[in-house]
Amino acid sequence: MLLRVLGTAAGGGLPQWNCACPGCAGARRHPSRRRLHDGLAVHGGGTGDWFLANATPDVAEQLESHPALRPNAGQSRTPVVRVVLTDAELDHTLGLLRLREAARIDVWCTEPVHRALTTRLPLTDILSPYTTLAWHDLPLVGADRPAEVAGLEMSALPLSDKRPRYATDEPSHPAWSTALTVRDPGSGTRALYAPALAAWSDALDEQITAADCVLLDGTFLDEDEPSRSGVSQRTASGMGHLPIRGAEGTARHLARTEALAYYTHLNNTNPLVDPSAPEHERLADLGLRVAEERMVVSL
Ligand code: MLT
Ligand code: MN
Ligand code: ZN
Numbered sequence: 001m002l003l004r005v006l007g008t009a010a011g012g013g014l015p016q017w018n019c020a021c022p023g024c025a026g027a028r029r030h031p032s033r034r035r036l037h038d039g040l041a042v043h044g045g046g047t048g049d050w051f052l053a054n055a056t057p058d059v060a061e062q063l064e065s066h067p068a069l070r071p072n073a074g075q076s077r078t079p080v081v082r083v084v085l086t087d088a089e090l091d092h093t094l095g096l097l098r099l100r101e102a103a104r105i106d107v108w109c110t111e112p113v114h115r116a117l118t119t120r121l122p123l124t125d126i127l128s129p130y131t132t133l134a135w136h137d138l139p140l141v142g143a144d145r146p147a148e149v150a151g152l153e154m155s156a157l158p159l160s161d162k163r164p165r166y167a168t169d170e171p172s173h174p175a176w177s178t179a180l181t182v183r184d185p186g187s188g189t190r191a192l193y194a195p196a197l198a199a200w201s202d203a204l205d206e207q208i209t210a211a212d213c214v215l216l217d218g219t220f221l222d223e224d225e226p227s228r229s230g231v232s233q234r235t236a237s238g239m240g241h242l243p244i245r246g247a248e249g250t251a252r253h254l255a256r257t258e259a260l261a262y263y264t265h266l267n268n269t270n271p272l273v274d275p276s277a278p279e280h281e282r283l284a285d286l287g288l289r290v291a292e293e294r295m296v297v298s299l
Contacts, residue, residue, distance in 0.1 A: 084109070142155075160198035
């Protein structure tokens with residue numbers, strides 16, 4: 001399978017339009033530091049089909065920037081769009097509105113995410129004059145059968161009951177925020193994508209151990225980054241994003257994995273958005289790195 005990284009920034013992107021923090025200012029001075037909202041395009045080989053993991057507000061530019069994702073010569077339109085969602089957050093779903101020129105959009109997601117996107121953010125109603133949204137169940141890891149999308153097996157590992165801010169009063173459910181697991185049934189290779197990781201669990205550890213490549217939540221470097229930078233008085237974990245560093249940070253866990261491991265969903269306050277930050281070397285010593293914009297991983 002092929003993973004094309006379409007973007008690596010948390011909600012707001014880098015630079016964020018209303019922000020002049022050092023990370024955003026640096027990205028304005030050095031366009032190579034710009035990051036679009038995190039998302040992937042995944043190709044299963046064989047059939048030639050792609051699907052998107054999350055549909056970001058940047059989705060149209062993201063598709064346009066990869067020749068393989070543009071409509072073919074001789075094809076006036078890309079007929080079907082496939083999107084698999086890890087959660088119902090706005091930075092991962094607003095792209096569905098931008099894809100409204102499609103004849104049809106097939107979307108796979110968990111039950112609470114489907115509920116949020118058909119009631120609180122009523123995408124089916126809003127989009128019905130423009131396109132057809134076809135919803136499909138994204139089975140949880142351990143279910144009898146994974147979903148099959150573009151020749152790949154797909155399931156969702158429940159990570160937390162973190163609801164989007166527009167739906168905080170919705171009932172709790174373990175699959176509000178999930179890791180997407182992808183398996184190529186031909187080669188047996190596996191990838192895992194988890195842009196919002198609130199806590200480390202044994203089940204996650206197991207999936208990461210089995211994976212060949214993981215792209216994980218790198219929103220914040222430290223627990224106190226949100227308060228230090230004025231983003232929020234909550235801790236990073238309190239905001240649903242386990243930080244990279246620290247006793248309970250993700251780096252300590254990830255250092256044990258043999259999988260290719262990349263951080264994505266970087267917030268503009270994260271010192272790692274500066275490529276000269278010394279922390280990059282510390283991560284490299286652990287075999288970890290920050291995902292680059294438009295990088296391709298072939299598994
Ligand atoms: C998150 O990753 O925590 C959310 O996407 C934040 C947001 O609502 O923008
Ligand atoms: Mn986000
Ligand atoms: Zn900023």
